[in-house]
Amino acid sequence: FSDLVESKLKVWIANAFHAKTMTMDHEYILETHGIVPVDYSCTGVVENYMQWTDGLHQFLQMKHQGKLSDMTAITNFMSNVGLLQKYGNQIYGMSGTLGQQAETETLQKIYEGIKTCQIPSFKRRKLFEVEGLVVKDEEEWIKKICDAVTAQTSLTPYRGPRAVLVICETIKRAKAVYHALGDKVPNKELYINNNMDNRKIFAKTLTAKEVIIATNLAGRGTDLQVSEEVKRAGGLFVVQTFLPKNARVEAQAFGRTARQGSPGSAQLIVCSNHLSEPLQLLILTKKLLSLFENMLDATSLHQKMFVVQLRLYQRSHSDGKAKAMSLALSHILSEKSKSEIQIAKEVRDKSVAEELSSYLMCVVPKIKKEEKLFSLYLDILDEVYESSNNKPAASELSALNEFWGMWLLTSFNEKDSISDLKSRLDTDLNITREKLRQGESPSSNLHHYTTFGNDLLEKGKLAESIRMYSKAIEADACWAAIAYYNRAFTSLIQQNSHQNPDCIERAMEDLQNALKSVEFYCEQLEVTHRYSKPQTEDLCSDLNTRFDGHMKARYRVFLFFKENIKEAIKKVDRARDMGGNVKVEEKLV
Numbered sequence: 078f079s080d081l082v083e084s085k086l087k088v089w090i091a092n093a094f095h096a097k098t099m100t101m102d103h104e105y106i107l108e109t110h111g112i113v114p115v116d117y118s119c120t121g122v123v124e125n126y127m128q129w130t131d132g133l134h135q136f137l138q139m140k141h142q143g144k145l146s147d148m149t150a151i152t153n154f155m156s157n158v159g160l161l162q163k164y165g166n167q168i169y170g171m172s173g174t175l176g177q178q179a180e181t182e183t184l185q186k187i188y189e190g191i192k193t194c195q196i197p198s199f200k201r202r203k204l205f206e207v208e209g210l211v212v213k214d215e216e217e218w219i220k221k222i223c224d225a226v227t228a229q230t231s232l233t234p235y236r237g238p239r240a241v242l243v244i245c246e247t248i249k250r251a252k253a254v255y256h257a258l259g260d261k262v263p264n265k266e267l268y269i270n271n272n273m274d275n276r277k278i279f280a281k282t283l284t285a286k287e288v289i290i291a292t293n294l295a296g297r298g299t300d301l302q303v304s305e306e307v308k309r310a311g312g313l314f315v316v317q318t319f320l321p322k323n324a325r326v327e328a329q330a331f332g333r334t335a336r337q338g339s340p341g342s343a344q345l346i347v348c349s350n351h352l353s354e355p356l357q358l359l360i361l362t363k364k365l366l367s368l369f370e371n372m373l374d375a376t377s378l379h380q381k382m383f384v385v386q387l388r389l390y391q392r393s394h395s396d397g398k399a400k401a402m403s404l405a406l407s408h409i410l411s412e413k414s415k416s417e418i419q420i421a422k423e424v425r426d427k428s429v430a431e432e433l434s435s436y437l438m439c440v441v442p443k444i445k446k447e448e449k450l451f452s453l454y455l456d457i458l459d460e461v462y463e464s465s466n467n468k469p470a471a472s473e474l475s476a477l478n479e480f481w482g483m484w485l486l487t488s489f490n491e492k493d494s495i496s497d498l499k500s501r502l503d504t505d506l507n508i509t510r511e512k513l514r515q516g517e518s519p520s521s522n523l524h525h526y527t528t529f530g531n532d533l534l535e536k537g538k539l540a541e542s543i544r545m546y547s548k549a550i551e552a553d554a555c556w557a558a559i560a561y562y563n564r565a566f567t568s569l570i571q572q573n574s575h576q577n578p579d580c581i582e583r584a585m586e587d588l589q590n591a592l593k594s595v596e597f598y599c600e601q602l603e604v605t606h607r608y609s610k611p612q613t614e615d616l617c618s619d620l621n622t623r624f625d626g627h628m629k630a631r632y633r634v635f636l637f638f639k640e641n642i643k644e645a646i647k648k649v650d651r652a653r654d655m656g657g658n659v660k661v662e663e664k665l666v
Contacts, residue, residue, distance in 0.1 A: 080487045089132045096136035102249035111143045117247045118322050121293030123271050139609050142622035150482030154451035156444045166190050176325035179430035200338030209345035209418030218348035219257045229314040230286045237310035240283040243290045244330050246319035255290045262288050268295050296330040312341035320347045323429045359424045443491045454481050457506050472528040480509050480519045523552040527560050539571040558594035561587045569661045581653050592642045599635050
């Protein structure tokens with residue numbers, strides 16, 4: 078595993094620092110079972126069955142003193158792109174929010190021959206978009222949101238109170254808005270987690286003065302019903318409190334109102350400090366350019382021309398002068414300086430187009446290479462199954478899967494041609510299979526030798542089993558407690574009633590080495606536990622955490638194993654002193 082450590086060490090260190098800067102209720106939440114990622118930028122979904130890779134998830138678990146999960150290597154590759162491409166030209170789809178032209182062109186480039194068209198809606202959409210706001214300070218941002226909500230839920234001389242949907246980027250910000258509204262809006266609900274029972278929010282019809290504060294969970298696929306009173310007052314009012322990552326997500330959010338011909342309105346209220354630094358810089362640059370353009374434009378000249386043309390027309394009416402006056406006025410009215418929100422959207426859309434271009438140039442080719450290599454690996458697996466009458470040893474499959482996953486992490490280079498990658502993988506897999514046939518581990522993981530030994534022991538092949546345990550010990554004696562213990566056990570079984578002093582002596586030596594190895598395990602566990610604590614003292618104080626429980630549970634297992642080894646040593650020592658045999662039997666403990 079030295080190659081893996083060498084190739085990933087910088088990434089692991091970077092992820093350790095990244096974990097410290099990540100925010101709970103933003104990128105992730107804490108559930109009873111541990112750290113759960115949140116897709117806050119697109120769907121708002123709490124992704125219960127997803128884990129971050131390259132140690133990031135484990136560093137977050139340490140940060141919050143949670144139970145540590147194992148790092149895993151991805152071994153199955155089937156992307157959405159690859160799956161849909163298998164259908165060739167038999168792809169038909171429908172979307173209410175396909176996005177901008179850049180998104181459509183990307184789809185057409187990925188899926189050759191695909192055609193798109195816009196189907197007009199059955200009922201005219203009655204959505205009014207209120208001019209968006211960009212504010213710098215977070216306190217002012219929350220105030221603007223609260224003002225918008227209270228204004229829309231209040232009775233005015235010309236309309237009744239409305240219902241409001243506030244969509245926030247993260248759970249943390251949704252909670253902040255909820256608390257800021259306080260008593261000003263008593264009838265409000267939070268919709269921030271798909272793990273909660275949210276049925277009551279959507280089962281009822283929204284009435285006047287009702288407010289839902291949500292994440293992007295409510296920004297897609299939800300059909301909020303409003304009362305006739307709310308419709309008469311102008312329909313549901315949607316406040317989008319962040320600049321969505323693309324026009325498609327924005328359209329989905331605004332699509333929660335003015336549905337099926339009903340009236341509705343929406344507004345963007347964005348805090349510039351929440352935008353990424355590159356986006357903030359681009360918006361500032363664009364604003365400066367717009368300012369220079371306004372300084373250099375001919376609007377003032379057209380205004381003077383209009384005054385001149387108007388005076389000439391007043392003196393003597395003619396079609397020519399009327400046309401000249403109309404043209405000057407048209408220039409003035411068409412010249413409109415861009416608002417900050419328009420500039421932000423333009424910069425966002427340009428950034429999305431660049432990302433999609435990069436996706437086509439870099440990500441899609443990488444995905445295709447990985448899928449082709451995965452297909453080659455599946456062919457090798459088919460051969461393994463055929464050669465073993467569809468009953469390959471579980472230990473062999475485990476070793477092969479691990480090798481494939483490690484090969485991708487350490488040997489895959491997306492810059493290499495697919496032919497070179499296939500040739501290299503094919504060669505390496507054949508070498509691996511040959512090693513497995515000879516009872517060799519394809520990697521430096523001594524666990525495989527121990528597993529091979531256990532399989533052989535179960536089949537009654539004691540000599541071969543002892544040989545596998547010996548290989549595990551040779552690979553790394555420090556971590557070979559189980560291999561030592563099992564070799565002692567198997568040696569005594571092999572000799573059975575013919576246990577000579579040398580056999581008992583070797584078994585005693587193996588048991589003593591197993592005890593040393595377990596003690597080493599315990600020492601390393603204590604070091605891991607001790608050095609992870611200072612990083613999180615402020616979060617967990619003196620409470621017993623899930624991490625503490627996890628470490629203590631592992632420690633108890635090792636202590637139990639130590640007691641078993643000590644008991645075995647006593648029995649072997651007694652048999653040696655009395656010149657008798659050691660009765661050996663296997664049982665669950």
